[in-house]
Amino acid sequence: MADVDQGSVLPSESSPLILDGLNSTDSNGTDAVNATVAKFVATPEGTALAYGSLVFMALLPIFFGALRSVNCGKSKNSSDMPETITGRDAARFPIIASCTLFGLYLFFKIFSQEYINLLLSMYFFVLGILALSHTMSPFMNRIFPANIPIKQYQLLFTQGSGETKEEIVNYEFDTKDMICLVISTVVGVWYILKKHWIANNLFGLAFALNGVELLHLNNVSTGCILLGGLFVYDVFWVFGTNVMVTVAKSFEAPIKLVFPQDLFEKGLGANQFAMLGLGDIVIPGNCLMFSLYPAPSSLKKNTRTYFYTSFLAYIFGLGMTIWVMHTFKHAQPALLYLVPACIGFPVVVALLKGELTEMFSDYLPDQDPSPSVAQFGRAASSRKSLKKGHGVLRVH
Numbered sequence: 001m002a003d004v005d006q007g008s009v010l011p012s013e014s015s016p017l018i019l020d021g022l023n024s025t026d027s028n029g030t031d032a033v034n035a036t037v038a039k040f041v042a043t044p045e046g047t048a049l050a051y052g053s054l055v056f057m058a059l060l061p062i063f064f065g066a067l068r069s070v071n072c073g074k075s076k077n078s079s080d081m082p083e084t085i086t087g088r089d090a091a092r093f094p095i096i097a098s099c100t101l102f103g104l105y106l107f108f109k110i111f112s113q114e115y116i117n118l119l120l121s122m123y124f125f126v127l128g129i130l131a132l133s134h135t136m137s138p139f140m141n142r143i144f145p146a147n148i149p150i151k152q153y154q155l156l157f158t159q160g161s162g163e164t165k166e167e168i169v170n171y172e173f174d175t176k177d178m179i180c181l182v183i184s185t186v187v188g189v190w191y192i193l194k195k196h197w198i199a200n201n202l203f204g205l206a207f208a209l210n211g212v213e214l215l216h217l218n219n220v221s222t223g224c225i226l227l228g229g230l231f232v233y234d235v236f237w238v239f240g241t242n243v244m245v246t247v248a249k250s251f252e253a254p255i256k257l258v259f260p261q262d263l264f265e266k267g268l269g270a271n272q273f274a275m276l277g278l279g280d281i282v283i284p285g286n287c288l289m290f291s292l293y294p295a296p297s298s299l300k301k302n303t304r305t306y307f308y309t310s311f312l313a314y315i316f317g318l319g320m321t322i323w324v325m326h327t328f329k330h331a332q333p334a335l336l337y338l339v340p341a342c343i344g345f346p347v348v349v350a351l352l353k354g355e356l357t358e359m360f361s362d363y364l365p366d367q368d369p370s371p372s373v374a375q376f377g378r379a380a381s382s383r384k385s386l387k388k389g390h391g392v393l394r395v396h
Contacts (some may be wrong), residue, residue, distance in 0.1 A: 027200070042261035042272065043265075046263060049259070050273075054257060059311075061209035061281055061285065062212055062284075062314065065285060066285075069214075077310055083214060083216070084091045085218065085226065085286070087225055091225055101237060102243060108250040121252065122192075124203070125209070128203035128206065129181065131210045132188075135206040135207070136180045136183065140176045150175045151174060153178070159277050187199055199269070200257075201257055207282075208281045209277070212282060216286065217286055217289075219361075223286070227283065227342065231336065234334075256277045257275065258274070258275045259274055259275075271392060284317075285314075288311060309349045310346050312345065313341040313346070316341050317334070317338035317339075317342060321338070346359070
């Protein structure tokens with residue numbers, strides 16, 4: 001890892017990535033290494049702008065995802081309920097992520113990188129359009145002119161007939177959703193054709209916000225299991241092997257936020273990037289999300305103390321990652337610093353308030369009727385849903 005100047009990426013938008021300068025790449029994110037060209041050295045202003053922008057962009061989906069999650073949890077429609085991550089899910093996640101990462105590594109070693117990235121680009125093109133449309137929907141509801149009629153639509157795919165008929169896809173949407181889909185499709189085509197960093201970030205922010213909004217932990221212990229497992233996973237694949245770095249050089253998908261360090265020199269055509277993986281946003285963000293719903297005893301005192309503490313802990317951990325990486329000029333797994341901060345800070349606060357036992361009690365957010373806290377419950381069915389404004393996409 002010491003001889004590699006590029007950051008690493010993982011195989012899914014929910015997997016932790018490395019924060020690092022993605023140097024020696026062109027605007028399409030592909031390798032442009034030339035031994036005769038001197039290594040790019042960012043100016044202090046360019047570096048500060050890049051890292052500051054990454055921190056700011058990382059905080060946006062966490063904060064707004066948490067706010068939207070509260071509204072999502074208040075919904076009485078079970079199909080609108082977020083998916084709940086249990087302790088078993090948290091324990092299996094690092095194993096699944098490791099298998100996926102190593103599988104991609106083997107694919108890139110055996111098959112053509114061009115064709116694999118083409119398939120992945122089309123996959124994330126579709127997901128990105130849906131995620132960005134869902135992200136834009138509340139904003140569109142606010143600005144949509146009241147004098148324009150709203151028409152309702154439904155896209156339904158079924159399997160079988162009669163009593164055996166089963167819904168495969170049931171997508172309900174309206175005029176506002178159509179406008180969001182059109183705008184998102186334009187961004188998707190822009191990303192497919194140009195792989196521009198702004199289009200990448202629009203999709204990346206949408207993925208991260210949806211991840212924070214639609215995924216929840218069932219208790220604090222589950223969050224500790226998830227963060228602890230991914231801490232080991234991140235450190236092992238970064239420092240123990242070259243698998244993550246190899247996938248990083250080969251994998252092209254909007255699963256990371258990037259910001260150019262040479263923006264002042266080249267403007268929007270800049271191509272020397274610092275990056276932050278979405279896993280370093282979504283995973284800690286889910287744990288921060290649960291801190292809005294602490295144990296019942298703390299709800300009676302201050303319902304948001306742990307959220308603010310965890311939010312500051314995330315900023316501290318991310319700042320430590322950037323400082324260590326910049327000081328030692330070496331790629332760093334962000335979770336190496338985020339996990340101790342996001343777990344340690346709330347635990348210290350709980351100790352000072354005498355609420356450590358309640359904090360780790362087997363508590364589900366839907367057990368508390370407080371009106372200041374969203375009422376979450378487990379979905380009645382195992383189907384996954386993606387809400388889009390007034391419409392819901394159901395996949396059985």
